[in-house]
Amino acid sequence: MSLEIVTVPCLSDNYAYVLHNATTGETAVVDVPEAAPLKQVLNDRGWTLTDILITHHHYDHIDGVEDLRGPGVRVIGAAADAHRLPPLDLAVEQGSDLIVCGEAVQVFGTPGHTIGHVSFYFPDTGAAFTADTLMAMGCGRLFEGTPDMMWASLSALMALPPETTICSGHEYTAANARFAMTIEPDNPDLISRVQQITQARADNRPTVPSKLADEIATNPFLRANVPTLKAALGMEHADDVAVFAEIRRRKDNF
Incomplete structure (x- = not known):
């Protein structure tokens, strides 16, 4: 049985x-930029929080944890970052056995x-919570x-099933799309997606979550291994990491 997922806007451009x-009544939250919008969702639906999952230590992903945490709520985060996260009830790492909801x-x-960033993949539901690693049309600085x-x-996340829903942490998609067009202006999948993103934002609709297949087809940071993109950058013979680094450099200066 798939879990129900509610996308919750927080702060100016975050998503939790x-x-x-x-069936079980269990409810989890992934990242807590602020507590109030999440409390509202829980209260409106009559759901009782059981778990908080944290992807990384940046304030706009953890600032509301203590306000949301309550008796019996398990807080889960990276063991490598435990020293700069809210107190953890369960510290995890790559390959940890974990049951949530x-x-x-x-x-x-x-x-x-960040060094300690983790992502959470729910294979039965078909959703990956990638926060600021893999973002809609982009990746984190x-x-x-x-x-x-x-x-x-990114390569590890790209290996997930293409129908995986990518639940990322920010509404940066329109800006990311404008940058992507400077890398692959003739990519028909990208051109179509930019139109969809433009319309969604005009309607004040979120552009996340997204599908992994769409990211692989249009997100320049996932396409550093694609020969046509390498050629567009004049880097036909460069390795994938060098091409990725060049795309990231260009985005940082965009």
């Missing part, structure tokens, strides 16, 4: 996610944006990691 198992969850170590790290993290 509420997951609910209607009655579903087995795969923990991915996805360093790059390399504040702590290296291009090698981030490319390895």
